[in-house]
Amino acid sequence: MAEILTINAGSSSIKFAVFTSTGTADLHRKLHGQVEGLGAEPRLIAKQGHDTVMTRALAPDEARDQAHALATILHFLESHDDCPTPEAIVHRIVHGGPDRAAPMVLDADTITALEALTPLAPLHQPHNLAGVKAAQTAFPGAVQIGCFDTAFHRAHPWVADTYALPGSYYQEGIRRYGFHGLSYEHATRQLRKLSPERAKGRTIVTHLGSGCSMCAMQDGQSVTSSMGFTALDGLPMGTRCGQLDPGVVLYLMQSKGMNADEIETLLYKQSGLKGLSGLSHDMRLLEEAGTAEAEGAIDYFVHRIRREIGAHMAILGGLDALVFTGGIGENAPNIRARVCEGFEWCGLELDTARNAAGETEISSDASEVQILLIPCDEEGVMAQHGHDLMT
Structure with a gap:
């Protein structure tokens, strides 16, 4: 033992x-x-x-x-x-x-x-x-x-892994890495147990918490991810900005006189839900606050998630399963409902009662896309890997 x-x-x-x-x-x-x-x-x-x-x-x-x-x-x-x-x-x-x-x-x-x-x-x-x-x-x-956390994405095709920079930068390691791999690995394992046939198909997993990202998978293998070179890219997060025109960074340097440390603090610690709301990075507090700024932060958060789902769906050529995980993904039924709203055109339909109750399957009986709520368990995945290496 x-x-x-x-x-x-x-x-x-x-x-x-x-x-x-x-x-x-x-x-x-x-x-x-x-x-x-x-x-x-x-x-x-x-x-x-x-x-x-x-x-x-x-x-x-x-x-x-x-x-x-x-x-x-x-x-x-x-x-x-x-x-x-x-x-x-x-x-x-x-x-x-x-x-x-x-x-x-x-x-x-x-x-x-x-x-x-x-x-x-x-x-x-x-x-x-x-x-x-x-x-x-x-x-x-x-x-x-x-x-x-980056290991899960290492089999990405080159087009999902690179930036449109001279090739020497890619060779130096400036590329899209993707993160939250342990969370995605757990979601994939659970999906194979809950819905084996769906797991073989086209899946999008949304990891929504203090850090947020999204991963498109085919038969459990990562095809593309919203995060890139660092954990700043993609979806807005608790205190991180998400996708940002790099010209903004140049402007902050050249016109605002900000140095690298100041920009790092801004983008990593003062942006995202906290920066937009001027209040907090905690979704629970933002939903309770009711201020215009808090509601605007939530609106932007939902908008970006929906945009990424559409982009990931285009890469996959359709969708068989959508999974919510992470602190917000697991505990914010209103966010899940707003994310799924209006996707009926692609066969994705949420069941209001199941969603409010936080059931494992929250899609309606008529939904062609299965929608699942899978609690995150990175520790369980880690322990299994430790066990495998030890034995």
């Missing part, structure tokens, strides 16, 4: 889960939780199944940053009776670069190479790698494994 710990270190939270492997393909999730609210009001939450075993507000020195928050999590796990020392620790790494198409054991050379990719994912990569180093210190005997 082996213990596997997964760590998903993000910009405002760190999620963890403990799995037991019996040597078969079956994994048992013993414990899971997160430190949330980093930079604001941090707290540690731990659950066994649906039962909460701990909720505790953290002192400033326990969650000063991701490294301290992870140390708090590891200390909690070390003191928990049901959590023996893990044999493998599996980390979500947002950016794996152009060549890493599968999970792998993390050694010193690999970590150094991944650190060089930090400018391509500045909100996530430093925290992901800080989690690796903290776990190495806490559990020096455990195997450290990396799962890359």
Whole structure:
């Protein structure tokens, strides 16, 4: 029996889960939780199944940053009776670069190479790698494994992977990488269980949360994705701008005198739903606010999702299944309804009652396109990859 710990270190939270492997393909999730609210009001939450075993507000020195928050999590796990020392620790790494198409054991050379990719994912990569180093210190005997969010998209056709720049830039690594691969992998696995025939066809998965993206798949393989060179591109997000004319960046530099750091802060932390609303990146607060700015932010968010669905549908040549996942995708029925509204022309029709109830299948009986709600489980995918590598 082996213990596997997964760590998903993000910009405002760190999620963890403990799995037991019996040597078969079956994994048992013993414990899971997160430190949330980093930079604001941090707290540690731990659950066994649906039962909460701990909720505790953290002192400033326990969650000063991701490294301290992870140390708090590891200390909690070390003191928990049901959590023996893990044999493998599996980390979500947002950016794996152009060549890493599968999970792998993390050694010193690999970590150094991944650190060089930090400018391509500045909100996530430093925290992901800080989690690796903290776990190495806490559990020096455990195997450290990396799962890359970009790996799922590495089989893209060239036209979906490149920019219209001189070819030398593509060779240097300036290309469309795509992200949220672990989420898409989980959605694909679940779709194969729920609707095997649909899973073989044309699928669009929308991952809607603090970060947002969309992926078009054929038989479970990524064909194209809304995100590109960095996690800024495509759909508007909580604090990130989404698609932007590069001329805007030139204007900010030349006419506004902004430097690279100022532009990075603007595009990554002050834009998206937060920037448009002038209020918050939290969809729940925006739906409650009722201000013109909040409603405008939601309108733009929905508009861009619908636009991307149309574009992805054109690449696929039609659509067999549409999947919603991620925090907003799973918990905002009004957003799902507005996204699907008016797509009856292509055979996509939402069932109002099923959508409001948050059922797994939310399409109407008359809908030619199956619409599904699949909760995100990146940790489950990570644990399975860790198990496979260990065995």
